[in-house]
Amino acid sequence: MPGGVGLDIGASKWVLVDQKNPAVQIRGRTADDPIQCLREINAALLDNVGPTVPLGISFPGSLNKEGVVESWPRRPTWVGCQLFEGMPWADPCITLVLDDGICAALGERRRAGEGLDSYLCLTFGTGLGGVAVVDGLPRGSRSGGARTFGHLRVPGVTTPCPCGRQGCLQAVVLGERRDRSTLEELLAGARRGYLSTVVADFVTASGLDGVVLTGGLLGHVPEFADFLLRELTEEFAGTGCDARLSSRPHESALLGSLDLAVAATGGSLDASFDYIRPRRDADRFTERHGRVLQGSVHSCSRRQR
Numbered sequence: 332m333p334g335g336v337g338l339d340i341g342a343s344k345w346v347l348v349d350q351k352n353p354a355v356q357i358r359g360r361t362a363d364d365p366i367q368c369l370r371e372i373n374a375a376l377l378d379n380v381g382p383t384v385p386l387g388i389s390f391p392g393s394l395n396k397e398g399v400v401e402s403w404p405r406r407p408t409w410v411g412c413q414l415f416e417g418m419p420w421a422d423p424c425i426t427l428v429l430d431d432g433i434c435a436a437l438g439e440r441r442r443a444g445e446g447l448d449s450y451l452c453l454t455f456g457t458g459l460g461g462v463a464v465v466d467g468l469p470r471g472s473r474s475g476g477a478r479t480f481g482h483l484r485v486p487g488v489t490t491p492c493p494c495g496r497q498g499c500l501q502a503v504v505l506g507e508r509r510d511r512s513t514l515e516e517l518l519a520g521a522r523r524g525y526l527s528t529v530v531a532d533f534v535t536a537s538g539l540d541g542v543v544l545t546g547g548l549l550g551h552v553p554e555f556a557d558f559l560l561r562e563l564t565e566e567f568a569g570t571g572c573d574a575r576l577s578s579r580p581h582e583s584a585l586l587g588s589l590d591l592a593v594a595a596t597g598g599s600l601d602a603s604f605d606y607i608r609p610r611r612d613a614d615r616f617t618e619r620h621g622r623v624l625q626g627s628v629h630s631c632s633r634r635q636r
């Protein structure tokens with residue numbers, strides 16, 4: 332299996348991990364200034380990883396096909412930034428970016444999802460992500476509707492959501508304080524949104540084998556994770572479905588970004604994913620890349636999507 336580097340860019344911090352040395356994680360703070368932050372990441376890559384290594388990036392905001400940030404409610408100053416502009420280390424031929432919820436689902440396939448043919452991976456962070464994994468492959472959402480599971484609408488509820496709609500599940504459950512909510516607020520939100528019932532009904536009606544719970548919020552508030560696990564286990568009684576909790580919910584997206592790095596070199600992930608691959612002029616890239624790497628020769632022959 333080819334090596335690679337995983338990068339998880341979150342709202343408060345970024346984390347880098349090299350597949351060759353997974354015990355060492357390099358971390359930094361996600362700044363308001365995106366170019367400054369991306370330059371720090373670039374410097375960390377230059378200092379710690381050799382050239383032309385596949386890179387998988389987990390990113391929470393929405394990006395267009397050019398890699399420009401279109402929305403990121405927690406970091407609005409990043410809107411309009413081209414993700415690769417400050418990161419010349421990233422080789423456009425062997426770099427892929429994917430939604431952090433899908434990366435988390437990738438990361439749990441060989442962990443909490445082990446042994447389940449199909450399941451819903453729910454990610455609790457700043458928002459509520461949900462991705463169905465079927466036969467080992469995560470299924471991305473269709474465009475035009477709910478972008479993630481958290482934007483399923485609760486009928487009769489008018490709580491505004493940053494996405495512009497009203498009554499989205501994540502707005503009802505997580506409230507405005509999002510990942511800074513207290514246990515009491517989270518429990519009240521889960522009950523208000525009938526979270527366990529909605530999730531259990533979705534899983535059983537879709538014929539999935541169970542649900543995997545993960546995301547940084549569950550690491551911060553483990554009592555909330557235990558509550559959800561208990562409620563879902565009760566909901567699943569007699570259905571044969573399983574409710575499981577990630578053992579390291581902070582790291583799912585980071586581990587998934589490593590899987591993505593492997594896919595960047597031609598690995599077998601679902602081609603229907605909405606990957607973002609850096610689009611840069613290859614000659615211009617090679618010139619910049621060579622300069623940054625102090626003259627190392629680099630060729631880029633694969634077609635860019």
Ligand SMILES: [Zn+2]
Nearest residue numbers: 482492494499
């Ligand atoms: Zn919404």
